[in-house]
Amino acid sequence: MKAPAFRPRPAPGLGFQAIGAEEEALVLDVLRRKEPFRYYGADPAHPPGMTAQLEQEFRAYIGTDYALAVTSGSAALEVAMAACGIGPGDEVIVTAWSWIACFTSIVRVGARPVLAEIDESFNLDPKEIARLATPRTRAVMVIHYQGVPAAMEPIELEAHRRGLYVIEDCAQSLGSRYRGRQIGTWSDIATYSFQYNKVATSGEGGMVVTRDQRLYERAVRMSDLGSYRPVHAAQVPSREPAFVGGQFRMSELSAAVALAQLRKVDKIRDHCRALQARIVPRIQGLKGLRLRPVADPTGDFGFEIYLLLDRHEHVAPFREKLDARNVNCGARTGTYPQYNRDYVKTGLAHAPGLSPFRDFKDWPAPGYRPEDFPRTEDITKRFLALPLGWRYTAEDADHIADSVIAVHREVIG
Numbered sequence: 001m002k003a004p005a006f007r008p009r010p011a012p013g014l015g016f017q018a019i020g021a022e023e024e025a026l027v028l029d030v031l032r033r034k035e036p037f038r039y040y041g042a043d044p045a046h047p048p049g050m051t052a053q054l055e056q057e058f059r060a061y062i063g064t065d066y067a068l069a070v071t072s073g074s075a076a077l078e079v080a081m082a083a084c085g086i087g088p089g090d091e092v093i094v095t096a097w098s099w100i101a102c103f104t105s106i107v108r109v110g111a112r113p114v115l116a117e118i119d120e121s122f123n124l125d126p127k128e129i130a131r132l133a134t135p136r137t138r139a140v141m142v143i144h145y146q147g148v149p150a151a152m153e154p155i156e157l158e159a160h161r162r163g164l165y166v167i168e169d170c171a172q173s174l175g176s177r178y179r180g181r182q183i184g185t186w187s188d189i190a191t192y193s194f195q196y197n198k199v200a201t202s203g204e205g206g207m208v209v210t211r212d213q214r215l216y217e218r219a220v221r222m223s224d225l226g227s228y229r230p231v232h233a234a235q236v237p238s239r240e241p242a243f244v245g246g247q248f249r250m251s252e253l254s255a256a257v258a259l260a261q262l263r264k265v266d267k268i269r270d271h272c273r274a275l276q277a278r279i280v281p282r283i284q285g286l287k288g289l290r291l292r293p294v295a296d297p298t299g300d301f302g303f304e305i306y307l308l309l310d311r312h313e314h315v316a317p318f319r320e321k322l323d324a325r326n327v328n329c330g331a332r333t334g335t336y337p338q339y340n341r342d343y344v345k346t347g348l349a350h351a352p353g354l355s356p357f358r359d360f361k362d363w364p365a366p367g368y369r370p371e372d373f374p375r376t377e378d379i380t381k382r383f384l385a386l387p388l389g390w391r392y393t394a395e396d397a398d399h400i401a402d403s404v405i406a407v408h409r410e411v412i413g
C-alpha cells in the first residue's frame with residue numbers, strides 16, 4: 001500500500017475554529033434572561049447589556065471613543081456612508097480590488113464608486129487619491145486587505161488635505177495595527193464585520209467606530225430607523241436632527257458570541273504571527289518570487305502569506321503542486337476585481353433611477369473596465385495566498401515552508 005506522502009491538510013479558519021465554552025456561556029446567559037433584544041427585555045429593572053458590553057469592550061480594544069454594533073459589515077459600511085452624509089452626486093474612491101460590499105454600499109446610498117488601483121501591498125496606492133479626486137469626491141474608502149494594514153499615514157494626509165472623509169473598512173483585519181496603533185483609529189469612521197470567515201465571528205454582525213460625536217449620532221440614527229435612544233444619548237447628547245434611517249440593530253445573541261470572540265482576538269493573532277514567523281524567513285529570498293510588501297509588518301495579523309511570482313504562467317503549476325502536498329492555497333481570497341462582477345457589468349441598482357451610472361452613454365464606461373486597471377490586473381494574476389489558521393500547528397507551518405521551497409525548485413528552478 002502506498003503511504004500518504006504528506007501530512008494531512010490542516011483545517012482552515014480563524015474565529016469560528018475557536019468557538020467554545022465562552023461563547024456558549026454568554027449565549028445561554030441571554031437565553032436564560034429571555035432578553036434577545038438590546039434595548040429592552042423581560043425584566044424592566046435590568047435592561048439587557050450584552051450589546052452595550054460588546055461596544056464598550058470593542059472601543060477599549062480599538063482605542064477609540066465610540067462603537068456601534070450593527071447587523072453586518074455591509075450594514076456597517078452603509079451606516080458609515082450615511083453618517084458622513086454621502087449620497088447622490090457624490091463620489092467615493094475605493095480600490096478596484098475589494099469586497100463586494102465596498103462597492104455596493106456606495107451605490108446603495110446613491111453615490112458613485114470611483115475605482116482605484118492597488119499596489120503590491122494589495123491595498124490602496126496612496127497616489128491614486130490625487131489621480132482620481134474631483135470636486136465631487138467626498139470620501140476615500142480604505143480596505144485593510146486580509147489582516148495587512150494599509151499605509152494610513154500617506155492616505156490620511158492626502159485625503160484630509162482635500163477635505164475628504166476617510167472610511168476604513170477593517171472587516172478583514174480586526175486586531176491589525178499600523179505604526180503601533182490599531183487600524184480603525186486612523187480615519188473619520190471605520191467598520192468591522194463578524195461574518196463567519198472573519199477574525200472574530202458571530203455568524204453575522206458588524207461594528208462602526210468613530211471618535212466624532214456627530215458621526216456617532218448619525219450612525220446610530222441610520223442604524224435604528226432614525227431614532228436616538230437614551231442609552232446612546234447618555235454617551236453623546238443629541239445635537240443632530242432625526243432623518244430616515246435603516247434598521248441594522250444587532251441582536252443580543254449575536255453580541256454574546258461576538259463578545260466572547262473579541263476576547264480571543266489577541267490569542268488568535270499571536271498564534272497566526274508565530275506560524276508566519278516560522279515560514280517567512282525560510283522563503284523570503286527565493287528567486288522569481290516575492291512576498292507581499294507590508295506597510296507595517298509589526299501590525300500584520302499574520303493569517304495569510306502572499307507570494308507574488310514574477311511570471312503569471314508560474315502561478316497555476318505552483319498552486320497545483322502545493323495543493324498536491326496538502327497545502328491550502330488560493331488564487332482568490334476575500335475579494336475580486338470589482339469590474340469583473342456582474343453588478344458592475346450591468347451598472348444597475350435595484351431601480352433605474354438609483355444607479356449612479358445611469359447618465360453614462362456607454363457602459364461599462366472608462367474606469368469600470370479591466371483594461372483601465374493594468375496594475376491591479378497584473379498583480380492579481382501573479383499571486384498565491386497561503387492561509388494560516390487557528391487549528392494550524394508549528395508542524396503545519398514547517399510543512400508549508402518545506403513545500404514552498406520544494407515547489408519553487410520544481411516550477412521556477
Ligand SMILES: *Cc1c(COP(=O)(O)O)cnc(C)c1O
Nearest residue numbers: 072073074099101171172193195
Ligand atoms: C466581509 C467584508 C465586508 C462585509 O461584511 P459582512 O459582514 O459579510 O457584510 C465588507 N468589507 C470587506 C473588506 C469584507 O471582507
